[in-house]
Amino acid sequence: MTVSFTKICAILKKEFLQLKRDRATAAMVVLIPIVQLLLFGYAIDNDPRHLHTALLSRDNGVFSRTIAAGLKNSEYFRVDEEVASDDGGRKLLQQGVVQFVLTIPEDFSRNLVRGRGPSLLLEADASDPVTVAGAVGALNGILTTSLRRCLNGPLSFLGKSAVSPLNIMVHKLYNPEGFTRYNIIPGLIGVLLLLTGMMITALSLTRERERGTMENMLSMPVTPIEVMCGKIVPYILIGYLQAAVIILVAYFLFDIPILGSSWLLALTLLMFLMCNLALGFAISTAAKNQMQSIQMTIFLFLPSIMLSGFMFPFSGMPQWAQAIGNCIPMTYFIRIARGIILKGSNFSEIWRNFWPLLLLMLTTTAAAVRLYRKTLD
Amino acid sequence: MSYAVDVKNLTKRFQGHTIVDHIGIRLPCGQICGFLGPNGGGKTTTIRMLCGLLRPDEGEGVCLGLDLGRDADKIRSRTGYMTQKFSFWEDLTVRENLEFVAKMFAMNHVEDRLRECLRNFGLTLRADQLAGELSGGWRQRLALAACILHEPELLLLDEPTAGVDPKSRREFWNEIKEFTNRGLTTLVSTHYMDEAERCDKIIYIADGHIVAEGSAGELMEKSGAGSLEESFIYYIDEVWKGEP
Ligand SMILES: Nc1ncnc2c1ncn2[C@@H]1O[C@H](COP(=O)(O)OP(=O)(O)OP(=O)(O)O)[C@@H](O)[C@H]1O
Numbered sequence: 001m002t003v004s005f006t007k008i009c010a011i012l013k014k015e016f017l018q019l020k021r022d023r024a025t026a027a028m029v030v031l032i033p034i035v036q037l038l039l040f041g042y043a044i045d046n047d048p049r050h051l052h053t054a055l056l057s058r059d060n061g062v063f064s065r066t067i068a069a070g071l072k073n074s075e076y077f078r079v080d081e082e083v084a085s086d087d088g089g090r091k092l093l094q095q096g097v098v099q100f101v102l103t104i105p106e107d108f109s110r111n112l113v114r115g116r117g118p119s120l121l122l123e124a125d126a127s128d129p130v131t132v133a134g135a136v137g138a139l140n141g142i143l144t145t146s147l148r149r150c151l152n153g154p155l156s157f158l159g160k161s162a163v164s165p166l167n168i169m170v171h172k173l174y175n176p177e178g179f180t181r182y183n184i185i186p187g188l189i190g191v192l193l194l195l196t197g198m199m200i201t202a203l204s205l206t207r208e209r210e211r212g213t214m215e216n217m218l219s220m221p222v223t224p225i226e227v228m229c230g231k232i233v234p235y236i237l238i239g240y241l242q243a244a245v246i247i248l249v250a251y252f253l254f255d256i257p258i259l260g261s262s263w264l265l266a267l268t269l270l271m272f273l274m275c276n277l278a279l280g281f282a283i284s285t286a287a288k289n290q291m292q293s294i295q296m297t298i299f300l301f302l303p304s305i306m307l308s309g310f311m312f313p314f315s316g317m318p319q320w321a322q323a324i325g326n327c328i329p330m331t332y333f334i335r336i337a338r339g340i341i342l343k344g345s346n347f348s349e350i351w352r353n354f355w356p357l358l359l360l361m362l363t364t365t366a367a368a369v370r371l372y373r374k375t376l377d
Numbered sequence: 378m379s380y381a382v383d384v385k386n387l388t389k390r391f392q393g394h395t396i397v398d399h400i401g402i403r404l405p406c407g408q409i410c411g412f413l414g415p416n417g418g419g420k421t422t423t424i425r426m427l428c429g430l431l432r433p434d435e436g437e438g439v440c441l442g443l444d445l446g447r448d449a450d451k452i453r454s455r456t457g458y459m460t461q462k463f464s465f466w467e468d469l470t471v472r473e474n475l476e477f478v479a480k481m482f483a484m485n486h487v488e489d490r491l492r493e494c495l496r497n498f499g500l501t502l503r504a505d506q507l508a509g510e511l512s513g514g515w516r517q518r519l520a521l522a523a524c525i526l527h528e529p530e531l532l533l534l535d536e537p538t539a540g541v542d543p544k545s546r547r548e549f550w551n552e553i554k555e556f557t558n559r560g561l562t563t564l565v566s567t568h569y570m571d572e573a574e575r576c577d578k579i580i581y582i583a584d585g586h587i588v589a590e591g592s593a594g595e596l597m598e599k600s601g602a603g604s605l606e607e608s609f610i611y612y613i614d615e616v617w618k619g620e621p
Pocket residue numbers: 391392396414415416417418419420421422423461
């Protein structure tokens with residue numbers, strides 16, 4: 001099959017001219033990500049206060065009372081309950097009544113005074129790791145300031161020593177995957193690129209068929225690969241534009257930077273975009289009109305958001321759902337994007353999810369080229 | 378005599394209905410051939426099969442010396458096809474549409490050819506108008522200009538003059554004659570009898586069958602009709618007599 005660069009460029013130019021003259025679509029492409037991000041983004045509470053906490057104190061010494069008072073006076077924690085047993089604390093955590101349970105062990109005060117560096121146990125509902133990280137930091141601060149006032153006279157050596165007089169042990173519960181509220185940002189990039197990517201290519205081809213211009217195009221000597229390149233490249237650029245809008249808004253409005261390599265992210269975006277555009281292309285070969293292609297897009301879109309780990313933690317899904325999820329490009333994209341943006345993952349860390357995405361890209365593209373019909377029937 | 382198109386047993390079925398039923402078409406090189414028949418007779422379907430837009434269910438033959446089944450791509454690049462329904466991009470200007478076509482046919486000297494083509498079809502002043510804003514007649518003019526742009530050897534025109542005023546129609550036909558004089562072979566479907574009379578050869582098609590063919594004179598003679606229009610009605614009635 002021959003591929004002519006001139007022909008691809010001609011189709012490209014045509015697509016851009018049409019896009020330029022279709023103001024409504026052009027505006028949507030940029031506005032949708034901004035609006036979505038603002039809606040979802042403001043649901044992200046960046047500075048949590050008054051986190052519900054239960055206190056389990058097994059020590060009646062002066063220091064444990066100081067700590068309890070310090071905790072109650074802080075803006076950060078709100079001590080709702082004082083429980084008497086481990087079980088009581090667990091139950092509250094499980095019910096979601098409190099987010100933290102702080103346990104002060106027996107003989108805490110005595111061990112502290114003797115310089116044995118006793119440990120406090122903080123059990124956290126870690127479905128929100130960012131809050132937990134913040135809370136541990138805050139607890140440290142509170143303890144230091146409130147204890148410093150008591151550690152005077154003969155005990156002042158404890159406050160001054162380089163080693164902290166006590167430890168905080170943190171037990172994170174309920175969130176093995178480290179799901180964060182910021183997960184919405186990579187997820188949102190995925191959702192938008194998936195929806196607009198599939199829809200825009202599928203529509204642009206079915207529109208040609210509906211208006212009869214496809215008949216004209218098919219009567220010209222042009223190969224499926226040429227049509228596909230010409231049709232897909234503009235929408236790759238649009239996809240990048242949308243991703244850039246989201247990332248910039250996320251950075252400037254919500255202080256969420258990309259921790260990992262931007263190049264790696266761009267490469268992942270390219271593969272993910274290709275998957276979506278090829279799917280859109282494939283949809284257009286099956287759809288008879290624009291309405292059908294919208295319906296088919298939604299049909300593919302729903303499992304992608306439900307079973308990819310965007311909505312629910314992947315490991316919590318039943319086996320069959322995971323099996324489906326494993327065939328969805330979005331699953332891998334979300335994992336890679338979360339890794340790069342939120343955790344700063346490097347190439348070897350994302351490789352496990354990178355190659356399936358690459359494989360899916362090649363398969364969908366090949367399928368799209370094969371499905372393209374060179375005739376009207 | 379050499380034929381630009383020589384196909385036989387061409388058949389097309391849609392959902393079990395045979396729309397074109399084992400027809401044979403021969404177009405002598407350098408002639409204009411009129412393709413007439415009632416609505417739904419199968420003209421568009423036949424033309425689409427000739428230029429590779431529809432795959433025939435049966436039949437074989439050659440177009441421009443190339444096999445209809447195997448060399449569809451090569452046939453495309455040497456054929457100009459004008460669709461019955463306007464099929465250019467309405468949100469592109471006249472010039473942009475023509476430029477696109479020129480690039481698709483991998484033409485050289487695009488600029489010169491475009492200028493010449495715009496001038497020949499009187500489109501120069503409308504070159505920067507959006508195709509969607511053109512009136513019906515001007516759209517047809519653009520379509521004709523586009524299918525002749527790459528200097529094809531075979532022209533397949535599907536009702537090129539539908540909705541065109543009488544004066545422009547005459548200009549269209551002079552234009553088509555002009556191409557033919559340069560060696561082009563043309564198959565043109567039409568519902569106008571005065572246009573049919575200008576053709577070297579006429580083919581009547583009804584219900585997917587070829588009911589008669591020959592020059593205007595021959596057809597009138599064979600049917601004993603006084604005019605070409607009457608011969609058309611005579612032949613179509615013949616076909617439909619058997620049906621309820
Ligand atoms: N894609 C298709 N699917 C099903 N039926 C079709 C299809 N294309 C054409 N037909 C049927 O084939 C028949 C012939 O159609 P065709 O367009 O070839 O007629 P025509 O001679 O060009 O008519 P007109 O003079 O009205 O243009 C019609 O009855 C039409 O309904």
